C-alpha cells in the first residue's frame with residue numbers, strides 16, 4: 001500500500017510541474033479523487049486488508065490523501081491568482097500606438113457663466129482682475145471697514161490660518177488692492193473663490209465663487225450701478241430684464257442694497273425658479289463707503305463709487321436650473337458635462 005501511495009505522490013509531483021492552467025489542475029483533482037480516481041481506487045482496496053490492519057492502513061491513506069489534496073489545492077490557488085492577474089493586466093493594457101481618443105471634456109458650468117459675464121463687462125470697458133485666495137486680515141476686513149468686533153471675523157465664520165491670515169471670505173477683500181492699483185476712472189470686475197466656515201446645504205457651500213465689481217469716478221451714482229447690472233443681465237438672459245433695489249447693510253457700502261431681478265423665466269408671474277415670488281434675489285451692492293475709498297488712497301470728496309458682489313454659484317444655478325449648489329463641486333461628470341459653451 002505504502003509503495004502505491006509513494007508512486008501516486010511521485011506521479012502528482014511530476015504532473016504538477018507541467019500544469020499550465022487552473023483547468024489542468026482541476027482535471028488532476030478529478031484524476032485523483034473522482035469516482036474512479038487513482039486515490040479513490042486505493043481506498044477501495046481497504047476491504048481486502050485484514051481486519052486488524054484496516055485502522056492503520058486507513059490512517060496512512062487519510063494522511064496521504066490530505067497531503068496530496070494540499071499539493072493540488074496550493075497549485076490551484078497559484079494558477080487562479082495567475083489567471084486573475086493576467087485578466088487584469090490585459091484589461092488595463094494600453095496600446096500606445098492607437099490613435100488618441102477624441103477629447104470629450106467640457107468647461108464647468110460655473111466657468112461658462114463666469115466667462116460670459118466677463119465678456120459682457122469687458123465689452124463695457126471693465127478690466128478683469130484676479131484676487132488672492134489667502135488674504136491678510138487687513139484686506140479681508142479692515143480695509144473694507146469691517147469693525148474689529150464684527151461677527152464675520154469670528155472663527156465660526158472665517159477660516160483663520162496660523163499666521164493670522166485668512167482664506168478670503170469675500171471678493172471684497174481685493175477692493176483695496178484694486179483701488180490702489182488704478183487711478184479713477186476705475187471699472188473692474190474680480191471673480192474669485194471664497195471660503196466660509198459654515199454648514200453646507202442646498203444653497204450654501206463652504207467654498208464658493210463670487211464675482212465682484214467696482215466703478216469709481218467723479219459723480220458715480222446708484223443709477224450707474226443699475227445700468228451696468230441691467231446690461232449684464234439682459235445679455236446673459238438674452239432679453240431685457242428689470243431689477244429692483246431693497247435696503248441692505250454692509251460696512252463697506254453706504255447706502256447698501258440687495259438687488260433683485262424680475263424672474264426672467266416667468267416675467268414676474270411666478271414659477272418654481274422664483275418660488276412664485278416673481279423676483280429673484282440676485283446680489284448685494286451699494287455705494288462704496290467713504291472710508292473704503294480713503295483706505296484705497298482716494299479722496300471721497302472728489303470720487304465716489306459703487307460695488308456689487310454677485311454669487312457666481314447661485315447665478316450658475318439660476319441659468320442651468322440646478323437646485324443644489326453641492327452639485328457644482330461634486331465632480332459628477334454625468335451632470336456637469338451636460339452644459340456646453342453656448
Ligand code: FA5
Pocket residue numbers: 169170171172196198203204205206207208209210212250253282283284285286307308309310311312313314325
Ligand atoms: C458679500 O460677500 C459682500 N462682500 C458683497 C458685496 C460686495 C456687497 C460689494 C456690497 C458691495 P454676501 O455675504 O451676501 O455679501 O455674499 C454675496 C453673495 O455671495 C450672496 O448673494 C451669495 O450669492 C453668495 N454667497 C454667500 N455665501 C455663500 C455660500 N456660503 N455659498 C454660496 N454662495 C454664497
